[in-house]
Amino acid sequence: MGNMLVEGLSAMNTSSQEITPDILILQFKIVTACLVGDPNSATGEFVLVDTGLENSADFILESIEKRFGKDSRPQAIILTHGHFDHVGSVIQLSKMWGVPVYAHQLEMPYITGQKDYPTGDPTVGGGMVSMLSPTFPHTSIDICSYAKALPNDGTIPDMPGWRWIHTPGHTVGHISLFREKDRVLIVADAFSTTKQESLSSVMTQREQISGPPAYMTTDWETAKQSIIRLKNLNPSLAITSHGKPLAGEELTKHLEMLINDFDEIAKPDQGRFVH
Ligand SMILES: [Zn+2]
Numbered sequence: 001m002g003n004m005l006v007e008g009l010s011a012m013n014t015s016s017q018e019i020t021p022d023i024l025i026l027q028f029k030i031v032t033a034c035l036v037g038d039p040n041s042a043t044g045e046f047v048l049v050d051t052g053l054e055n056s057a058d059f060i061l062e063s064i065e066k067r068f069g070k071d072s073r074p075q076a077i078i079l080t081h082g083h084f085d086h087v088g089s090v091i092q093l094s095k096m097w098g099v100p101v102y103a104h105q106l107e108m109p110y111i112t113g114q115k116d117y118p119t120g121d122p123t124v125g126g127g128m129v130s131m132l133s134p135t136f137p138h139t140s141i142d143i144c145s146y147a148k149a150l151p152n153d154g155t156i157p158d159m160p161g162w163r164w165i166h167t168p169g170h171t172v173g174h175i176s177l178f179r180e181k182d183r184v185l186i187v188a189d190a191f192s193t194t195k196q197e198s199l200s201s202v203m204t205q206r207e208q209i210s211g212p213p214a215y216m217t218t219d220w221e222t223a224k225q226s227i228i229r230l231k232n233l234n235p236s237l238a239i240t241s242h243g244k245p246l247a248g249e250e251l252t253k254h255l256e257m258l259i260n261d262f263d264e265i266a267k268p269d270q271g272r273f274v275h
């Protein structure tokens, strides 16, 4: 039933939002992905950050054609981590495009068939999505022929001006992406702007800052340190994978609140990974 729920949710209400002239957020209802690259630049080059769910490929292809022209393909795919709602379409798309797929070194085992994530933890509470999380796919995908570890120096191939920030806690090799020039932050799952555990919050996308999706988060102390690292970058705009983007003073205020009241806002009272 969990997978049916996910499929049902992902099939409906896809939309996109141009948040800066060179970033298009693809919204698959329960998760987002991004096209990063200016369609009006001389080269028209771009990358795809995350790939949504298994049935997200059609909407991704449609959005790319609309924005960059027929038969366009990205220079690369960047994965923030290997969870099923971020790698759902990566097998199909990497094969189709023949482009490299970059992820953090520590996340490589989870996308090359070597290591599985633990199953979702329903005991963290918070609502229906948590309860169904044990049925979400958790086994490693295998994209050996395309997967490449990100360079150690923090740069991201085919994303000039951007660097990856290691934000572990949710997964060991989780990354966020940051651009110094305009202080734009692609957060991924380091924190959320919806209560991802609750079906009604996911459905209505009610804005509220929260930690990483709890049922899949394995190290809460590290997760908190990662959010502090992101806050210290002083981002002007935060694009999360779960929930709406936050910007400006509202972002600063919410991040402060999240860090100060982390145990209350983010960390579940109980769960397999809460000590
Ligand atoms: Zn995740």
Ligand SMILES: [Zn+2]
Binding pocket: 031, 083, 085, 086, 189, 213, 241, 242
């Ligand atoms: Zn996620």
